[in-house]
Amino acid sequence: MTVLILTCDEDVTADMVVVHLNASGVPVVRMDPADLTGSVALSGEFAHGTFHGHLSAGGRLVSIGGLRSVWVRRPGAPAARAAGASAWLTEESSQALYGMLRGCGARWMNHPDAAGRARHKPWQLRLAQRCGLPVPATLITTFPQAAREFARRHPDLVVKPVSGAHPQDPPRAVPASRVSPEADFAAVAHGPTLLQRRIAKRADIRLTAVGDRLLAARKATARGADPDDPGEVDVRFAVSDEPWRPAGVPPRVAAGVHAYVRDAGLAYGAFDFAEDADGTWWFLECNQSGQFGFVEVDTGQPIARTIAAWLSRPGPGKAAPAGGAHSVTAP
């Protein structure tokens, strides 16, 4: 039974996981769907109620029925590098590849349905709150008057993108920034804007959930930091000598995170929290495809090994129902 990794060639974080899979002798096939109709090929025949088929990457063949798990890491758009690349070819290739893989019976990190849904920030905030994780007051609006009114009630504010990263190639992260309550909010009419009460934080928390395993890291806010420094607001842009250090997870937070990944149907999630002066961890977001290499490098926590172990676990041993490992059910 093989582990299938869908990611781009430059993904060095995936390399970290492949090392562990190789060490434990688990067969791995890695491919970028962007190479479809080039070095990647597929074929599946539907007969007697199921697809029998295989994928081929760089000359290696793997049976779709022989996959134990699929890791959707950072795949390119299907057939994006094909000779006759077009939106139509990408759509056809995407439907063919993911349509067939949906029936393969393997375990997913993460399933495409769960991944697509988990990207919605408003949805994240509701789920986090329902799971008992504290969420700062948040406004998403295109009404300048609503923004002004929110800023009057919450004068200490940050503004951040509603979606994750800017969709250029490669994706560009947009930093969260502080915004003055006296700001001119007229521009929010030109695009949905997310305003959030700023948490006066003493540390940033990155909690990586891999199945049931939670690995948390903490980066203390530098003493005397300038609160207008963008790095002070958005740790991804911080220039700091302070490293990430392993941190224990408070039991209530652990219970909330376990509930979140279960309800979201996620096998992997990178949670960002802000720790305030009282020690409360405020939920900021959960990125279902968040990076983890920088945490592992700083803390020495075995995140890559934990992912490899999750991917290596034996498959379900039988084909999933046509509804897939994740079925849509009424409430």
Place this chain on the structure above:
Amino acid sequence: MTVLILTCDEDVTADMVVVHLNASGVPVVRMDPADLTGSVALSGEFAHGTFHGHLSAGGRLVSIGGLRSVWVRRPGAPAARAAGASAWLTEESSQALYGMLRGCGARWMNHPDAAGRARHKPWQLRLAQRCGLPVPATLITTFPQAAREFARRHPDLVVKPVSGAHPQDPPRAVPASRVSPEADFAAVAHGPTLLQRRIAKRADIRLTAVGDRLLAARKATARGADPDDPGEVDVRFAVSDEPWRPAGVPPRVAAGVHAYVRDAGLAYGAFDFAEDADGTWWFLECNQSGQFGFVEVDTGQPIARTIAAWLSRPGPGKAAPAGGAHSVTAP
């Protein structure tokens, strides 16, 4: 409680449904997400565990909590017509709009998660078969040798797109066509190709499922039709004097279709079948956003009224869980 219809301005099929909603006095707001940051605006504040907010279209305001149902008909890409339109603005607007609507507690026709999944043709074939609907042998491949081998076993073949319609604007349907078993299959290496055993049919069946209601229509194949005429293979391209006529649904097919829409989590589906000489209905596809106006015009079946009735039913009366009306669950 209001019905929200997301569709483009030119959608005359939606007009047919709006007529019935208006006649029964149900409040309706219709908007195209493409008009976001123009004539469409949104605002939602997250506090105390949920989003409180509203949408505005053409000056009309509707509370997100006051929606009884959402009909995702043929919406444009969010903010596609905004002054500063860009892929980034579309992504931000999409996350804001659909992210908020996901928490609104309304009933969906169809829920975005179910709709996205239901588009996958390989997934459709597996589900149909599992629900007891007969499916013709099908191959999806980029391997010329696999295509040749399939054509040898099934010399009477059609080729069709893996996905639905060509993604140009407006979308263009690509006809299914017959293909000779002696064809040169070398070109399948350039893009995934779907080959399917042709059903020698005596009629086309279009079955429209609206909730639990099934409305079937039948169009007899013209006697002495040229089997190489594209219209004979793909009814959407047929030039025929034969109208669509109402048809009864065989009990086994009805049971299969009910199971399909339930397992797929769909409130609406347009099923295409080919009826063979034995009277068997072969499943070809289920288009979760398929047109129905042409069937209603020919048959007089009350499809628009049935959709209006489904959309009008009282809402659930309470907010859905954060997981949405459709939650992702383990198998």
